[in-house]
Amino acid sequence: MFNHIPVNEPVLSEDSKIFVNKALDSGWISSSGNYVKELEEKFASYIGMKYGIAVCNGTAALHVALLSLGVGPGDEVIVPAFTMGATWLAVLYTGAKPVFVDCEPDTFNIDVKQIENKITKRTKVIIPVHIYGHAAEMSEIMKIAGRHKTMVLEDAAEACGGEYKGKKCGSFGEINAFSFYANKIVTTGEGGMMVTNNEVLATKARMFRDLHHSAAKRFIHDGIGFNYRMTNLQGALGCGEIAHIDEYLLKKQYMASLYDILLKDVPGIRLPKTKSYVKNVYWMYGILLDEEKFGMSKNRLREELSNKGIETRDFFYSPNNQPVLKKYLKNNDKFVNTENIERNGLYIPSGLALTDKQMISVASAIKSLYVAK
Ligand SMILES: Cc1ncc(COP(=O)(O)O)c(C=O)c1O
Known part of the structure; x- marks a missing residue:
């Protein structure tokens, strides 16, 4: 199935x-x-x-x-x-x-x-x-x-x-x-x-x-x-x-720590960073791909995951790529970091209904796509 x-x-x-x-x-x-x-x-x-x-x-x-x-x-x-x-x-x-x-x-x-x-x-x-x-x-x-x-x-x-x-x-x-x-x-x-x-x-x-x-x-x-x-x-x-928010927050944090463990050694994948004084609720688990090190572009990774039934999302797109914003931007407006993470960022399944088994499948699929040089 x-x-x-x-x-x-x-x-x-x-x-x-x-x-x-x-x-x-x-x-x-x-x-x-x-x-x-x-x-x-x-x-x-x-x-x-x-x-x-x-x-x-x-x-x-x-x-x-x-x-x-x-x-x-x-x-x-x-x-x-x-x-x-x-x-x-x-x-x-x-x-x-x-x-x-x-x-x-x-x-x-x-x-x-x-x-x-x-x-x-x-x-x-x-x-x-x-x-x-x-x-x-x-x-x-x-x-x-x-x-x-x-x-x-x-x-x-x-x-x-x-x-x-x-x-x-x-x-x-x-x-x-x-x-x-x-x-x-x-x-x-x-x-x-x-x-x-x-x-x-x-x-x-x-x-x-x-x-x-x-x-x-x-x-x-x-x-x-x-x-x-x-x-x-x-x-x-x-x-x-x-009434259930505390439970949901615990689950989100547990999910992030499981993904952290499962994905920590995959070359070319940068995991979410949390500042020491922040309680991160990991609404979505976003990762950045280093195409060179991982051996595959982000779009290709998303496509391959989709072929395995795993849905992912692109990161948000920069103002420079929003037609409706053209008139509000100056020609030299540059958003270097935003454009970089837009190019290399994706988020992986992160919903509260996700099971350990599903997270393990997601991480294994990503690992299996890494291209060793
Ligand atoms: C940062 C941010 N602001 C605003 C919204 C808009 O919320 P809504 O979809 O409920 O209109 C969203 C929704 O995803 C969001 O992520």
Whole structure:
């Protein structure tokens, strides 16, 4: 039988089924009902923030967070060159300009040494992204933001439960965004969440996610809002899932250590690096290939693995390869590290449903493809 190993297969707890059934039985299937609020409270408290504002996906969370910070046309927002497109698309939705900063080669996160070169009078927000579950250099980023009076919005979509120097990802910026997409550590199928300690920002975010009804009177709109509401069914699923986060994080860390052991001696494969003061949640297990040493290109490796039923993904593509970004880039904009990891990076099956046997198959397949010289 063809043994397919997907890049991500989610695991849903039995609790989640109970919660979702209760929501169904209650008849409250829209965004009305108690579970959205319950998830907002549970999630905010898990991250250590006062307010949680749930939305229909992580991209919407970024968009609403930017709007709540007052970002709009004429503003610039610093984003990493190496990230999922949703980070900069959300900036474009607001009419502001994304300004890209290359990544550091070790963790693939925004290179803090290059941020200040890109800050101008128009810079309003810095968006660090905790790539593949490894926290960005938050102490440095917060210092830079303080020096230049810019705000910080963490894109913590990939790092739910991750920590930087003992503090949770998503608890540093003014308002921070998470995704609950099916491949995320806490999932609601589709879904997202903002967290903040600032009541004014929380109120604004609630208005932007729900058509901006005026505070005084519903159906009178005093701003341009969106229908980005989360449903009660999603909220119920999230309540079931968040209860299991510690288990999921342990499994992710166990998986990474098993892959580390299985792949450590394969020539030409660079494994994920974790800084000593970071709790990495290994959202995805990303590897870099040295074509020369491994004896095969990344594309060929991906193809060969696919022939064996093993799904992999390319790393994110650089801004220079995004047609929609052409007008926001200067001809001489170069993102050397991003372009390098884009060329050589791939991630291997990393979902919570992965078994030891499957991980062993993935590692053996990679080893068997190494071409000894
Ligand atoms: C870094 C990052 N930001 C934002 C998002 C967008 O989240 P969503 O797919 O829930 O809209 C993702 C999703 O994978 C992501 O990885």
